[in-house]
Amino acid sequence: MIRSFAALAWNGFREARRNRVTLVVAAFAVALLVTGMLLTSSTVSVLERVLADVGLGAMSLSLSLLAVFLSSGLLSREIDRRTIFLVVSKPVSRGQFLLSRQAGNMITLTAMLAAMSLLFWGQHLLYGFSATQPMVAAVGGLWFELFVLTSLGLLLSSFAGQITSGVVALAVYLAGHLSADLYRLATRSDSLGVKVLGKAAYYLLPNLERVSFRGQAAYNVHVDGAAFWGGAAYALGYSAVLLGLGVIIFSRRDFK
Amino acid sequence: MVARGLSKTYRLGFWMNRKVRALEGLDLELHPGEAFGLLGPNGAGKSTTLKILMNLVQPSSGAAALFGKSPRDEGARRSVGFLPENPAPYEYLTGREFVRLCGTLVGLSGHELDGRVKEVLGVVGMERAADLLIRRYSKGMIQRVALAQALIHRPKLLVLDEPTSGLDPVGRRLMRDIILAERQKGTTVLFCTHIIPDVEAVCDRVAVLVGGRAVRRGTTQELLSAAAPHWELAVEGMSAEQVRALAAPSVQVELIAGKAVAKGADAEVQALLRKVVEANGRVARLQPVRFSLEDLFMEALKEARGGTVGSEIE
Numbered sequence: 302m303i304r305s306f307a308a309l310a311w312n313g314f315r316e317a318r319r320n321r322v323t324l325v326v327a328a329f330a331v332a333l334l335v336t337g338m339l340l341t342s343s344t345v346s347v348l349e350r351v352l353a354d355v356g357l358g359a360m361s362l363s364l365s366l367l368a369v370f371l372s373s374g375l376l377s378r379e380i381d382r383r384t385i386f387l388v389v390s391k392p393v394s395r396g397q398f399l400l401s402r403q404a405g406n407m408i409t410l411t412a413m414l415a416a417m418s419l420l421f422w423g424q425h426l427l428y429g430f431s432a433t434q435p436m437v438a439a440v441g442g443l444w445f446e447l448f449v450l451t452s453l454g455l456l457l458s459s460f461a462g463q464i465t466s467g468v469v470a471l472a473v474y475l476a477g478h479l480s481a482d483l484y485r486l487a488t489r490s491d492s493l494g495v496k497v498l499g500k501a502a503y504y505l506l507p508n509l510e511r512v513s514f515r516g517q518a519a520y521n522v523h524v525d526g527a528a529f530w531g532g533a534a535y536a537l538g539y540s541a542v543l544l545g546l547g548v549i550i551f552s553r554r555d556f557k
Numbered sequence: 558m559v560a561r562g563l564s565k566t567y568r569l570g571f572w573m574n575r576k577v578r579a580l581e582g583l584d585l586e587l588h589p590g591e592a593f594g595l596l597g598p599n600g601a602g603k604s605t606t607l608k609i610l611m612n613l614v615q616p617s618s619g620a621a622a623l624f625g626k627s628p629r630d631e632g633a634r635r636s637v638g639f640l641p642e643n644p645a646p647y648e649y650l651t652g653r654e655f656v657r658l659c660g661t662l663v664g665l666s667g668h669e670l671d672g673r674v675k676e677v678l679g680v681v682g683m684e685r686a687a688d689l690l691i692r693r694y695s696k697g698m699i700q701r702v703a704l705a706q707a708l709i710h711r712p713k714l715l716v717l718d719e720p721t722s723g724l725d726p727v728g729r730r731l732m733r734d735i736i737l738a739e740r741q742k743g744t745t746v747l748f749c750t751h752i753i754p755d756v757e758a759v760c761d762r763v764a765v766l767v768g769g770r771a772v773r774r775g776t777t778q779e780l781l782s783a784a785a786p787h788w789e790l791a792v793e794g795m796s797a798e799q800v801r802a803l804a805a806p807s808v809q810v811e812l813i814a815g816k817a818v819a820k821g822a823d824a825e826v827q828a829l830l831r832k833v834v835e836a837n838g839r840v841a842r843l844q845p846v847r848f849s850l851e852d853l854f855m856e857a858l859k860e861a862r863g864g865t866v867g868s869e870i871e
Contacts, residue, residue, distance in 0.1 A: 308661040312647070319649040386641040387706065390611040391662040392631040556613040557567065 305393055306401045313405015314412070317371065322409065325363055326416045332359055333424050341428070349430045354519040356421045357439050361446070361515065364410060364417070368447045369470045371406050372454025374463030380556055389556075396548040399455060403544060406451045414444060435517040438524035442512040445536035449507050450474060452540035456547040459554070476502070477509035512536050558587040558610065558714060558747060562619035565605050565769075579605040580769040582619070587714075587747055592740050594756040594777075595749035596854060597766035603749035604642055606766075607718050610747075611639050623714065635663060638707030642718040644699060648692035652683055652702040655691060659706035677705040682731060697728040704735065715739055717748035721755050733758055753854060765857045772857045780853055788826040791816045791842040792833050803832040816841055 317323070336355050340348060376399070379385040389398055418440050422432045453473055457466035476483070480503050487499020511532035514524050565580040580602040587593050595603045608614040610621055612628040626633035646655045653674060660670045678687045681701040691699065700720070707715060720736065721729040736759050740746055750756060756763055756777070763780060765773040773780060792800050793816055800817040801810040808821035808829060819829055826843075833840060 304664075304666060305662050308658055312650075312658055316647065316649050383641065383643065383645040384647055386611075386613060387639075387644060387646060387659065387703065388662065390613060390634060390637075390639040390641070391659065392635040392664070393662055394631055553615070555567070555615060556608065 302397070305391075306397055306404070309388070309393070309398065309401035310404035310408060313402055314408040316405070317409040322367065322371070323413065323416075325367055326413050326420075329359060329363055329417050330420050333420055337424055337428070348428065349425075350519050350521075352425060352428065352430070353436060353521075354515070356424065357436070357443075357515045357518055360414070360417045360421060360440075361443055361513075364414060364443065364447055365450055365474055366471075367413070368406070368410055368450040369454055369467060369474065371409065372403075372451040373458050373466035373470045375402055375406070375455060376458040376551065377462050377466065378458075380554075383556075385556060395552040395554075399459065399548055399551050400544065403451055403455055406455075407448060410447045410451065411444065414440065414447070433518070433521050435514060435521055435524050438529050439514040439518035442514045442529065442532060445512040445533050446509050449477075449509065449512075449536050449540050449543070452543040452547070453507070456543045456550075459547045459551040473506060474509070477507045478513065480506045480508045481510055507539050508535070558585070558621070558623055558745070560585040560606070560610070560619065560621040563606065563609060563616050563621060564618045565602075565609065565614060566617045578769060580609075580616075583766075583769070583771055585764065585771070587745055589713075589745055590740070590743050591761045592736070592746040592748070592759050594760035594763045595747070595766055596751065596753065596756050596763055597749070598751055598858060600768075601766040602769040603766055604718055605769075607639075607641075607716055607747070607749060610716060611637070611641075635710075636713040638710070638712035638715045640700075640703050640707045640715075640717045640720055642722065644703030646691050646699065646702055646706070649690065651688050651690055652694070652698070652705075653678065653687040655702060656687075656705050656709055660709045663710040665710060673709050673711075677708045678702075680708065680735060681705045696723050697725060700724060700728065700732070704732065708735075708739070712744065714745045714747065717746065719750050719752075720748060721750065721752055729755070765854055767858055773853060787820055787846040788823055789842070789844050789846045790819045790826050790830060790833070790840065792819070793817075793839040793841045795833065795836065795838040799836070800829070800833065800838070803836065804829045820846060 333356060336359075337352065340351050340355070376385075379388075385398075389395060422436075425432060450470065454466060454470045457469055461469070483499050484503035487496050487503075490496055490499070512535070514529070516522075517524050561584055563580055563583040563585075565578070567577045567579055569575040569577060583602070583606060585593075585606070595606060597603050605614060609616050610623065610628050612634065621628055623633040623637060628634065646652075647658075650658065656674050656678060657670065660674055665673060675684070678684045681704050683698065683701050683705060686694070686698060691702065694702070700723070704720070707717075715736070717736070721732045724732060733755060736746055736748070740759070746759070748759070760777055762776050763774065764771045791813075795817055797810050797812040797817040800819055804810060804819055805821065805825040805828065808819050808825050810817055810819045812818070819826065821829070830840065830843065
């Protein structure tokens with residue numbers, strides 16, 4: 302069972318590699334080079350902060366979009382192309398298949414996050430700055446954010462098509478960074494309906510700000526261990542619920 | 558493999574309120590070592606039956622069992638090799654990588670896996686193209702690699718959905734030879750097709766499915782001998798009308814390539830033969846008409862028309 306799981310997960314990584322998904326890292330390297338050159342000529346006094354902000358922001362945006370792209374159409378693509386017939390007819394449970402695909406996506410995203418982080422720190426070293434604790438926390442937090450996004454994408458693709466899943470996952474990604482603001486706004490409203498809606502959105506949507514430490518990284522503010530691990534546990538718990546729902550739905554699906 | 562009262566109704570549409578019945582009360586039982594053919598036109602429910610057996614589709618009612626276990630049980634599928642219709646292996650892999658992946662999924666590893674991958678790729682004649690990406694393969698090559706993955710773990714039951722459809726004559730012959738070789742080894746084979754010569758060449762028993770119901774079943778021989786024997790008499794030097802005037806009313810006479818060709822039951826054609834000779838007609842040919850599975854299939858199709866299965870019911 303473990304061997305099948307590992308084989309399918311590794312196959313997911315191989316798929317991404319052979320479909321040239323890793324070109325995103327090359328695009329990131331070029332973006333770092335260009336922004337570095339542009340920023341040194343304009344913002345000398347706050348260069349370290351701006352480099353951290355831009356680098357981590359670009360990393361977060363590109364990998365989050367990639368996570369949504371990789372996961373949201375994954376199962377529907379397998380069903381549409383009928384590749385799934387040859388795999389789930391083997392002694393592999395539907396749940397095992399779904400979780401191994403999640404693992405495959407996370408191997409891909411982890412490899413790319415590692416490569417981008419090395420480029421990011423390489424750029425910092427080039428300009429005479431060093432890696433800081435908040436930067437490491439920001440990269441670690443991004444990994445957990447990607448875990449939530451791929452879990453969400455897989456859940457959506459277990460019952461919807463690629464476009465629907467992609468659009469909904471992107472909307473949740475954006476709302477997930479604003480859920481605390483939505484809650485605050487809702488509590489100040491006089492309308493009971495808005496209050497209920499805001500609270501419901503806060504509790505239902507993933508609060509991605511709990512694993513986002515980019516602000517601290519930019520201003521070099523130490524990230525508390527409890528805040529980091531609390532956020533990580535929240536992200537893993539939220540993802541477990543999403544994946545659990547995905548497994549239940551996917552296990553009942555007919556492949557016509 | 559046993560199936561009892563297997564039915565499937567698909568729910569379609571955004572609100573899932575449209576129902577299409579694909580299969581209705583199908584009973585099937587396969588004996589170890591036999592080759593069983595599911596024959597039927599498109600939409601007869603053949604693929605749905607196989608998909609239920611491979612846990613790709615859940616039955617609406619009834620139950621199926623593989624080696625005494627539900628198809629949902631992973632252990633039940635461990636001894637089954639499956640080739641779906643129009644197989645689609647991962648096109649970013651090479652043939653060898655794909656067969657290897659499938660071997661790992663059925664529990665093979667190490668030297669055994671290496672050996673079996675090489676062996677099955679050889680059996681299907683793909684050893685030379687095994688290291689090319691599947692996206693470069695032709696349809697025939699994809700079919701061969703898909704068959705290789707089905708054979709990788711020496712399955713006890715081979716389930717094949719339209720294995721020869723879309724193949725050239727060489728590919729069809731190879732596919733048939735492999736199926737026959739597997740049967741000789743004692744593998745039970747269940748395959749569905751609408752290509753009748755394949756069924757005649759390979760199967761011990763047949764079920765004809767029309768509109769989701771089994772309308773005929775039995776050994777190939779039983780089904781063919783159940784039909785009344787027919788003879789065909791071709792006459793030269795007489796018009797179709799002259800021959801028709803001599804023949805019994807149930808004998809069909811038509812003009813084919815300048816000859817009056819009469820078809821009918823044994824006794825009636827023998828009587829007609831005597832009359833034709835007496836009338837100085839020249840007998841060009843007298844031969845038995847083989848009642849084929851194709852005739853049986855067409856007959857079953859005509860009888861079963863008008864059911865609700867295979868079309869929208871709500």
